[in-house]
Each structure stands twice: as C-alpha cells, then as structure tokens.
Amino acid sequence: MxxxxxxxxxxxxxxxxxxxxxxxxxxxxxxxxxxxxxxxxxxxxxxxxxxxxxxxxxxxxxxxxxxxxxxxxxxxxxxxxxxxxxxxxxxxxxxxxxxxxxxxxxxxxxxxxxxxxxxxxxxxxxxxxxxxxxxxxxxxxxxxxxxxxxxxxxxxxxxxxxxxxxxxxxxxxxxxxxxxxxxxxxxxxxxxxxxxxxxxxxxxxxxxxxxxGSKRFQVTVRGPGGHSWSDFGLPNPIQVLARAIARITAVALPAQPRSVVNIGEIHGGTSVNAIPYEAWMKVDIRSEMESENERLEQALRSALADAVAEENAWARTKGVPLTVEVKTIGHRPxxxxxxxxxxxxxxxxxxxxxxxxxxxxxxxxxxxxxxxxxxxxxxxxxxxxxxxxxxxxxxxxxxxxxxxxxxxxxxxxxxxxxxx
Ligand SMILES: [Zn+2]
Known part of the structure; x- marks a missing residue:
C-alpha cells in the first residue's frame, strides 16, 4: 500500500x-x-x-x-x-x-x-x-x-x-x-x-x-390548563416537571466514570393565577461512558413516568390526560x-x-x-x-x-x- x-x-x-x-x-x-x-x-x-x-x-x-x-x-x-x-x-x-x-x-x-x-x-x-x-x-x-x-x-x-x-x-x-x-x-x-x-x-x-459523550433532551408536559381557583385540582404541567426534577436529581451519579445531569432551562405557564397548559425543560446528560448516558436517560424517562402518576394521584379531577413529549435535541458519541x-x-x-x-x-x-x-x-x-x-x-x-x-x-x- x-x-x-x-x-x-x-x-x-x-x-x-x-x-x-x-x-x-x-x-x-x-x-x-x-x-x-x-x-x-x-x-x-x-x-x-x-x-x-x-x-x-x-x-x-x-x-x-x-x-x-x-x-x-x-x-x-x-x-x-x-x-x-x-x-x-x-x-x-x-x-x-x-x-x-x-x-x-x-x-x-x-x-x-x-x-x-x-x-x-x-x-x-x-x-x-x-x-x-x-x-x-x-x-x-x-x-x-x-x-x-x-x-x-x-x-x-x-x-x-x-x-x-x-x-x-x-x-x-x-x-x-x-x-x-x-x-x-x-x-x-x-x-x-x-x-x-x-x-x-x-x-x-x-x-x-x-x-x-452527551445526550440532550427537551421535555414538554401538556395538560388542559385552567383557572387557579375555579379549576383547582386539574393536573399541572409545572408540578409534573418539579416532581420529575426532584426524582432525577436524587439519582446517584458515579464519580467514575464521571457523569452529570443538568437541568439547563425551564419554562412554562402564562399567569400567576392560571394552571399552565404547558411546561418544558432542557436536560443535559453527560458521561465518560456511553452506557452511563443510557442509564441516566432511562432514569429521566422513569422519573417522568413516576411524576405523571404522582400528579394524577394528587389531582382532584381524575382522568384528565397529561402528555409528556421527550425530544432528543443532541446526542454526541x-x-x-x-x-x-x-x-x-x-x-x-x-x-x-x-x-x-x-x-x-x-x-x-x-x-x-x-x-x-x-x-x-x-x-x-x-x-x-x-x-x-x-x-x-x-x-x-x-x-x-x-x-x-x-x-x-x-x-x-x-x-x-x-x-x-
Ligand atoms: Zn470551540
């Protein structure tokens, strides 16, 4: 050659x-x-x-x-x-x-x-x-x-x-x-x-x-939205994110391989006296090992599923649909x-x-x-x-x-x- x-x-x-x-x-x-x-x-x-x-x-x-x-x-x-x-x-x-x-x-x-x-x-x-x-x-x-x-x-x-x-x-x-x-x-x-x-x-x-390597997600939670007083008891997308964040930040991160989860942006709602119809956050997961990135992605997904279940259990109005969309906005090998x-x-x-x-x-x-x-x-x-x-x-x-x-x-x- x-x-x-x-x-x-x-x-x-x-x-x-x-x-x-x-x-x-x-x-x-x-x-x-x-x-x-x-x-x-x-x-x-x-x-x-x-x-x-x-x-x-x-x-x-x-x-x-x-x-x-x-x-x-x-x-x-x-x-x-x-x-x-x-x-x-x-x-x-x-x-x-x-x-x-x-x-x-x-x-x-x-x-x-x-x-x-x-x-x-x-x-x-x-x-x-x-x-x-x-x-x-x-x-x-x-x-x-x-x-x-x-x-x-x-x-x-x-x-x-x-x-x-x-x-x-x-x-x-x-x-x-x-x-x-x-x-x-x-x-x-x-x-x-x-x-x-x-x-x-x-x-x-x-x-x-x-x-x-990193994996990045935009997570959007949607619900019906409503009035803070008259509709109280409807599931609240911001509360879903809050519950999910509490869970994901409780996940243990190994020092080796070094791995991190960062909630970088959070947005949602339109008024102090309204139940928001939408809330979203951006999450950055990085690790020195690909398998750890995948494990943390799974942890994020199950934190979201648990958060929705918890919010639905909390809600006084039952059977109201909440949707969660997880969009991958970055994946670096x-x-x-x-x-x-x-x-x-x-x-x-x-x-x-x-x-x-x-x-x-x-x-x-x-x-x-x-x-x-x-x-x-x-x-x-x-x-x-x-x-x-x-x-x-x-x-x-x-x-x-x-x-x-x-x-x-x-x-x-x-x-x-x-x-x-
Ligand atoms: Zn550069």
Whole structure:
C-alpha cells in the first residue's frame, strides 16, 4: 500500500523508542520547506491576527454560519486551495493535493459561535489582549487554519497524503456537531481519512484524545390548563416537571466514570393565577461512558413516568390526560483513542521536541465524530492565550502563537509525510 511509504515518518515513531521519535521530528523540522512554512508564522503574525479579527467580526450564530462561510470560501480560493466547495450542510472544504490523492489528513475548525444573532460584536484591544465574543472560540482556531494554509502555500511544502481543510458548521451546543457528522456520514470520504485534527480555541498544551459523550433532551408536559381557583385540582404541567426534577436529581451519579445531569432551562405557564397548559425543560446528560448516558436517560424517562402518576394521584379531577413529549435535541458519541494511537505518539513527540507539556483532555469537540468511527483524531488549540470563553468578555492574546502553529505544522507533516 502507498500509505505505508507516505507515512514512513509516522511509522518510524510507532516502532521506535522516544529518542528516535524525537529524531524523526527533528528531521521533519529540518526539511527546508517545513522550515520556510514555520518562518511564515512569525513573518505573517499581523496578517494572521487581522484575519482573526475580521472573522470574529462576521457573526456566526448557531445555524447561521453562511456569511462567515462565504468569507472563508473566498480565502480558501485566494490561498491556492483546490476543489474549494461548500457542502449541503454549509461546511467549506478545500484541498491541497499530496502525492497520494487517495489518502487524506483532515484539518478543521468550527465556524459557529454560541452568541445569538443580535449580540453586538466589536473586537477591541486592551493592552496585549483582544477582546470580543468568539475571538478565541473559534477565532483562534479559524485563524490557525488560514495561517497553516498560507504557510504551506508560500513554502511549497509537498505532502504525501492530500490535505483536506474544512471550516465546519455546528460544533457548539444544539449544533450537535452536525457539520462533522455530515462530513463523516459520507462513506467514500470517511474511508480516505487517515487522521483528523480539529483546531479549537488557543491552548497550546491541550491534546483532546477522549470524546465526552452527551445526550440532550427537551421535555414538554401538556395538560388542559385552567383557572387557579375555579379549576383547582386539574393536573399541572409545572408540578409534573418539579416532581420529575426532584426524582432525577436524587439519582446517584458515579464519580467514575464521571457523569452529570443538568437541568439547563425551564419554562412554562402564562399567569400567576392560571394552571399552565404547558411546561418544558432542557436536560443535559453527560458521561465518560456511553452506557452511563443510557442509564441516566432511562432514569429521566422513569422519573417522568413516576411524576405523571404522582400528579394524577394528587389531582382532584381524575382522568384528565397529561402528555409528556421527550425530544432528543443532541446526542454526541462517547469514545477515546486507543493508548497506542499513532496520532498521540506524533503529538507527544512534537511536544517533547518543542518543550510543550502535553495535557491530555476529555472533552466534547468535533473530534468526537471521527473518534466514534475509529478514525484517529484529536482537538488542539491554535496557539496564543485566551480566557472567558463563551462570554462577552472573551479575550485572546497572540503572544507565542507561532509555537502553537509550529506544533500543528510538525504534527501535520509527520502524519501526512513530507515529499523530498
Ligand atoms: Zn470551540
């Protein structure tokens, strides 16, 4: 298989001890085109920052990423990618062909933010920091994506595997990883992906190799509703939710595997002196283990059934129907890379070489999807520093960004192979 030759560098890592692996990183780093690419991160630091500010200023609320997608599509063209296109769900794709057209290494960054359309986005400077909603998550990831594409273009670096760049939709919240899900739903494409790196936020030490799974539900309870005095005794949907919440929060949660249940939103009723005809809540269940997510989902469903029975027993007007609708609004698969995964070896070797203290993390990211298909994938930060993520005070400091970018470049070169 051609794959063996082109991944020679990475295979060397797999079969040799750490010092040899480090040598291999060194040989990649010494390659003239890789060196030229790394130099571009320093030379183009201002261009990278300007791209980040520009991208952050284009609103990309959940399910409305089109404007940002259009801008990125244009940049993909300008930076010399081939076969630039937008897929049906709204992901922007572009390729940099390697010697091997069949095998792909995927580099992606999500476009969506958690901020609603009406959020005012103004990026401003405060000393070394740039402040604005989404500046780091995922302004930093998108800027890293463009920085890498530009560096590869300018350096003439030629890889073994073909590089696929994707700016994807739907990573945050109820986006439910729909961009990545749609990409990997294509069996023809999925089979070609050898490794995937999701660029998210800034943290240079982060290496997310474990996918935190979750199940999310919207529970709606409906009844006839009525007057608080004259109809008193009718079953009350808010009371049903209250009874269910009391039950579900009494369920024991194991510390190992770490599992949580969160009631994130609750709404219902129309007036203080009316029995509500409807009430709903949103529930987030997360666990390090899929079976625990399922157990907690069952616990939620039986808590609801018990709550309805209890409410009906309490009601003075008997036989009045109450309906409970449980709608799944999110399901992110759990999973983790095997300890011997090559992509972990590659990042560890690069980090050792660059003096970065690798911090292995479990989190819910775009990498969940390839990992759930058994494809080697990680999520990493794009470099620099940041804080107050998902808030209006979100900030980013580009100091040291070139180290984060070099880390990704070296890992990419090792995973895809570098042609002489
Ligand atoms: Zn993110």
């Amino acid at each position: 051609g794959g063996e030759k082109l991944l020679a560098g990475a295979l060397l890592l797999m079969t040799s001890s750490l010092p040899a692996a480090e040598l291999s990183v060194e040989s990649v780093e010494r390659h003239p085109t890789v060196r030229r690419a790394a130099e571009s991160f320093v030379r183009e630091a201002d261009w990278i920052l300007q791209q980040q500010i520009r991208l952050t200023s284009i609103p990309a609320p959940p399910f409305r990423e089109e404007e940002r997608a259009r801008y990125l599509e244009e940049q993909f063209h300008l930076l010399g990618l081939e076969n630039v296109r937008r897929d049906a769900i709204g992901n922007v794709l572009g390729e940099r062909p390697g010697r091997d057209a069949e095998h792909l290494v995927l580099l992606s960054a999500h476009m969506d933010t958690v901020f609603a359309a009406e959020t005012e986005i103004e990026v401003r400077r405060e000393g070394d920091r740039w402040v604005g909603p989404g500046i780091a998550d995922n302004g930093a990831g998108l800027a890293a994506l463009l920085a890498l594409i530009r560096a590869l273009d300018e350096s003439g670096l030629r890889t073994g595997a073909t590089l696929l760049f994707v700016a994807n939709v739907g990573e945050e919240g109820e986006g439910d990883l729909r961009g990545m899900r749609a990409l990997f739903a294509e069996p023809a494409l999925r089979r070609r992906v050898r490794a995937a790196i999701a660029l998210d936020g800034s943290n240079v030490e982060r290496l997310t190799t474990k996918a935190l 759990t999973g983790k890379l095997p300890a011997a995964a090559r992509i972990i070896d590659v990042f560890r070797a690069v980090d050792t070489h660059l003096g970065i203290q690798t911090s292995i993390q479990r989190s819910s990211t775009d990498a969940n999807i390839p990992i759930s298909f058994g494809i080697e994938a990680v999520a990493v930060g794009g470099g620099g520093r940041s804080g107050a993520s998902h808030s209006l005070r979100e900030w980013y400091d580009p100091t040291g960004r070139e180290l984060g970018l070099k880390r990704i470049l070296l890992a990419l070169a090792l995973l895809a192979g570098v042609e002489e």
